[in-house]
Amino acid sequence: MGIRAIRTGKLNVRFRHLGAWLYLIFLLNILPVSSVMAVEDDWRGQARKTIGVTPGQAFPGVFQINERITSAYAEMYLSDPDTFKWAGMAAFASSAVGHGMSLAHETFMAAAQSMGLAAFMLFWPGPNVSMIETRNLLAQGNGLVYDDLYWQHLAYLKRGLPELHKLCQQGDLAGDLCEAWQKINNGKVYKNSELVWKGNLELLYYEQHHTLQRGVYDPNRPLWNKISGFSLFPISSPIPGDPVMFNKFVVGGDLGAFDDRWKWISKSMLPAWKNLDSTSRCNVIMLMKTLARRAQVACNDSGGSVSPVAPTNLRID
DSSP states (O other): OOOOOOOOOOOHHHHHHHHHHHHHHHHTTTOOGGEEEESSHHHHHHHHHHOOOTTTTTTOOOHHHHHEEEHHHHHHHOTTTTTOOOHHHHHHHHHHHHHHHHHHHHHHHHHHHHHOOHHHHHHTSSSTHHHHHHHHHHHHHHHHHHHHHHHHHHHHHHOOOOHHHHHTTTSSSSSHHHHHHHHHHHHHTTTTTHHHHHHHHHHHHHHIIIIIIIIGGGGGHHHHHHHTTTTTTOOSSSSTTOOOOOHHHTTTTTSSSSSHHHIIIIIHHHHHHHHHHHHHHHHHHHHHHHHHTOOOOOOOOTTTTOOOOOOOOOOHH
């Protein structure tokens, strides 16, 4: 699925060339440049192939990449729900990113239609806040996180901790990530769920502090600061059933500031995900199957039926 456009006569013609250039720039920034060149025969290369980034083939549409990333995370969680907690949370977050991308793009097109191209480019939607730039940054972060962390899950799923130990010894995996996977594995082996969660928390910290802060937030601090107070984009939790918004939990906070964002994620969003995963596992499985585009089956926990969790933040096209 490529970029969705509002096809309204003159508007479609007006944006044909502008949209083509923006689209090209957007595609080249979703994943690192090497993603559209030769894909190395390693775990990262296998991860890229999973979402259709392979040499000699057309680059997938931007929304299609997001859907494939979301599906890959959901499938990873479903392969071992007791272990891959980060992947489950990432599936919901990636789905929410897709929704944000769509909202930004559709807002751009609707505003351009109503205002006219010249006025739109000068004034909308406020000083230095660009819907196209917002959409691109959401997609770029989505791709960077996937490229940094999904392949590790793939390696662990297929070959276990020894494979990650080898990568650590070769210097292909950062020390804090090596420690995180050791905790996850120990928790799995000794049936210590708290240790599993602790290791997954460390993966989440790496994602936010290293991958996203350096790759997306720090280079674009003015934009994220404006988005944080932009009423058109209420920053909602991606966890189904979690009503706590960033702006309410961190009053006056800046999404681009790591401490503000981490406070919301670690003290509100993560506990909501942990509670959902532990008390409504059957519902979580059903939602993950939806994100993975699997056929649904009835939810029937051994402990009795539970009320379905409303997927208010789920983007299912």
